[in-house]
Amino acid sequence: MNKNKKVIFITGTPGVGKTTVATCLNKELSKKYNSKLYKINEISIENDLILGKDSERGYEIVDIDKLNEKLFEIIKKDNIENTLSNNLEILEIVIVEGHLSHLCDNCDKVIVLRLDPKSLEKRLKKRDYLESKIQENLEAESLAVCTVEAFQKHGDIVNEIDTTSMSIDEVIGNIKKIIFDEKDFPVGKIDFMDWLMI
């Protein structure tokens, strides 16, 4: 991968703050760097990668293989455009946001945003989700499903941040530390298993 480019995946259970944080992060980084944000949801819709709907569980099923290919194509195309415009001296930061991002390849860091299931429940209740979908997501957060999947695929480049008592700015500050190798947030330190016992 290009030395002057960093590809960052931001993942986590729905409602943990991915879209909000990634959007603010991109705005801030773009003041100094050639920063871009791609949203997995948008890529999936625009490129017709949705295979169908699991209406019982209220989920759209995305073709992960095709998503992976498309994402690679998009990031490669950015590379070529940068080379052509001789824009290589400015660090390029590509942020990919979405709860399926960690299932894709070719990134420098994976950041899993975590949130205490009790706080997550309050956020998800504001969405028009089925009750079963809310419960499924709370269980997934409690069991660290995204972290486990991300770690299985990407190993040590995976970081996880407990955002429960952090402002959006604090989350962004910590993500910047991860991007610039100033601090690690190794996986396995956050434990929301208690929630399952209640």
Ligand SMILES: Nc1ncnc2c1ncn2[C@@H]1O[C@H](COP(=O)(O)OP(=O)(O)O)[C@@H](O)[C@H]1O
């Ligand atoms: N650190 C935070 N503190 C307080 N509220 C937050 C924080 N991060 C996100 N939120 C709020 O949580 C809600 C869900 O965030 P969103 O970015 O849509 O999550 P996701 O993209 O992971 O589903 C939004 O209303 C957002 O403003």
Ligand SMILES: [Mg+2]
């Ligand atoms: Mg989102």
